Amino acid sequence: MKDETKTTPKKKKKKQEFSGVSSKLMRKPMKRCFPIFLLPMFLAFIIGFVYPFAQGIYLSFCKFTTTSNAEFIGIGNYIKALKDPSFVHAFWYTALYAIVSLVLINVLAFLLAYVLTQNIKGTNIFRTVFFMPNLIGGIVLGYIWSMIFDGILSRFGTSILLETKYGFWGLVILMCWQQIGYMMIIYIAGLQAISEDMLEAAHIDGANGWQRLWKVTIPNVMPSITICMFLTLTNAFKLFDQNLALTGGAPFETSVNPDGTLSIIKTTEMLALNIYNTFYGQSSSSRGTGQAKAVIFFILVATISILQLRSSKKKEVQQ
Secondary structure, eight states: OHHHHHHHHHHHHHHHHHHHHHHHHHHHHHHHHHHHHHHHHHHHHIIIIIHHHHHHHHHTTEEOSSGGGOEEOTTHHHHHHHHOHHHHHHHHHHHHHHHHHHHHHHHHHHHHHHHTTSOOTTHHHHHHHHHGGGGSOHHHHHHHHHHHHHHHHGGGTOOTTTOHHHHHHHHHHHHHHHHHHHHHHHHHHHHHTSOHHHHHHHHHTTOOHHHHIIIIIHHHTHHHHHHHHHHHHHHHHTOOHHHHHHTTTOSEEEEEOTTSOEEEEETTOOHHHHHHIIIIISOGGGHHHHHHHHHHHHHHHHHHHHHHHHHHHHHHHHO
16 A cells, blocks of 8 residues: 555656646647748738738829729828718718717617526527527618618608608617627626626625616626627728618708819718718719728728727726
8 A cells, every 4th residue: 555655646747747748849849830820811911901901091192993093193082082071971970870879779788688687588589589680681681671661651751761860760770770689699798797796795785776787787897888889889980781771872962062063962871881982983083082081981980999999998997
């Protein structure tokens, strides 16, 4: 018995030493060869993103019909873009839509998530049903909801394409219906990560349900709120296919430019659709203006997203 007790620790030490040596032997070739595995992805990133992005910035300073005949003209395209009343209208229209959808989608998604984490029967079925609209493509949803809205509004002698307010709220309803389920899943993950001991401690200290919600639940769900606000905000500014299928920018209005010319403003046209129509819908000489609008659009979305993330992260740290 004494011999056995003496030999077993030595065997364990040998096994540990062997495993340590084997892990070191595995790491050395991995460290040497990792550039080989990284290089294809890096090349794909350069070819698929960096080069087109840099070329797009260059073309925004050019007059062109194709990339092969680009002629550098300076900041003229940016001046035209900023003076275009349809682009300015599309920006404010998109900003208003982003604020409204940001509030509605996140509030309703959080309420659904909170209800579906209260041990209700059939919660998995409800989660699946609420998430399913997110699986449908935006173009399909736009056409489906356009028929639904026209069927309702035809009883009142109007259409979603005839009045701006109907087009705006139609987009809000469509996007709420599509995105609430997705944001709900993120909020459910955040709610389920809250420690039960923390909630029980607050209950023992005399906090009622409303106080536990505001003082315990919401502060601990701030990481999920940050993610959902970021996704909702960026999706609102980048919205294209639903806008194209639901209203196409209709109805139309005319505006007088400072030089006396007339310009057509699509009252429900958002930024992404305005850029698309400028690049493809107008004359070939306006492609540089459309490219300049796309660069301005990128700067706007990136700036707003970074500011939103920083403000939300600060709240997470304070909690």
